Amino acid sequence: MSRGVVEIEGAGLRFGDRVLWSGLDLDVQPGEFLAVLGPNGSGKTSLLRVLLGLQSLSAGEARVVGKAPGRGNRKVGYIPQQRAMDEQLTLRGTDLVGLGLDGDRWGFGLLGAGKRRRRIAELVESVGAESYASSAVGRLSGGEQQRLRVAQALIGEPEVLLCDEPLASLDLTHQRVVSELIDRRRREAGTAVLFVTHEINPILSYVDRVLYLVNGQFRIGTPDEVMNSQTLSELYRTRVEVLRVGGQIHVAGAQSALCEDEVHHHVDERVS
Numbered sequence: 001m002s003r004g005v006v007e008i009e010g011a012g013l014r015f016g017d018r019v020l021w022s023g024l025d026l027d028v029q030p031g032e033f034l035a036v037l038g039p040n041g042s043g044k045t046s047l048l049r050v051l052l053g054l055q056s057l058s059a060g061e062a063r064v065v066g067k068a069p070g071r072g073n074r075k076v077g078y079i080p081q082q083r084a085m086d087e088q089l090t091l092r093g094t095d096l097v098g099l100g101l102d103g104d105r106w107g108f109g110l111l112g113a114g115k116r117r118r119r120i121a122e123l124v125e126s127v128g129a130e131s132y133a134s135s136a137v138g139r140l141s142g143g144e145q146q147r148l149r150v151a152q153a154l155i156g157e158p159e160v161l162l163c164d165e166p167l168a169s170l171d172l173t174h175q176r177v178v179s180e181l182i183d184r185r186r187r188e189a190g191t192a193v194l195f196v197t198h199e200i201n202p203i204l205s206y207v208d209r210v211l212y213l214v215n216g217q218f219r220i221g222t223p224d225e226v227m228n229s230q231t232l233s234e235l236y237r238t239r240v241e242v243l244r245v246g247g248q249i250h251v252a253g254a255q256s257a258l259c260e261d262e263v264h265h266h267v268d269e270r271v272s
């Protein structure tokens with residue numbers, strides 16, 4: 001197997017006495033779609049923060065496209081958790097998308113202005129946001145904002161796309177639209193996708209492998225290898241039933257396994 005665009009070796013992360021995960025070895029290949037699952041507080045977002053260079057590992061190493069993680073790595077795109085933007089925000093959709101452009105690469109000078117505009121228009125079109133891209137983003141719906149965030153993350157042509165629950169609070173139609181956009185990028189450009197989610201079903205047909213984190217333990221494998229009663233029961237250390245119904249995965253019992261945890265999990269019984 002070739003070297004991954006994300007390489008993680010012997011990685012551990014702890015805060016005080018609390019070990020989020022340790023001994024994590026993971027290579028993500030170009031074009032691979034990796035779902036990162038696990039209950040609240042299991043360290044999913046922290047893993048993305050490590051790869052963004054915002055959080056240091058307590059042990060081991062991580063490399064992203066051959067380099068130590070660092071802020072402003074142009075080869076890394078990031079789609080943050082869906083949050084409504086301030087209604088007063090007057091930034092236009094095209095401005096938001098343009099924020100994802102890197103000055104050195106695309107040129108901010110006068111000569112680059114036309115090129116920059118064209119590039120933004122291309123991305124706006126690719127996410128089907130033409131009709132509202134000139135509006136103030138604060139006035140747009142959550143789904144419209146999220147499409148623009150996808151365009152912003154893709155405009156720098158990333159080799160690795162880090163997505164932190166990008167579908168949360170979107171309706172089913174927009175979940176499909178946004179996940180299809182992300183899948184298309186990895187198919188057409190070979191971008192590797194690390195997709196943090198509580199709900200695997202909307203992306204199940206795209207997922208190559210799952211990294212499932214629970215209470216400091218983890219499993220990595222295909223959805224079939226990880227999302228089964230035996231593996232999840234081992235991870236949660238209690239009986240968990242995984243049912244496949246109509247091409248979807250339903251997980252029962254995981255919530256009760258976590259009741260004694262300090263966090264009030266809103267664990268989705270169907271997945272986590």
Ligand SMILES: Nc1ncnc2c1ncn2[C@@H]1O[C@H](COP(=O)(O)OP(=O)(O)OP(=O)(O)O)[C@@H](O)[C@H]1O
Binds near residue numbers: 041042
């Ligand atoms: N800088 C920090 N210092 C101390 N604790 C931290 C820090 N960053 C994260 N944590 C803790 O680490 C745990 C994991 O957080 P993280 O956001 O990675 O979880 P998550 O799996 O993404 O959870 P969720 O599903 O709720 O978003 C949390 O309990 C959090 O409070």
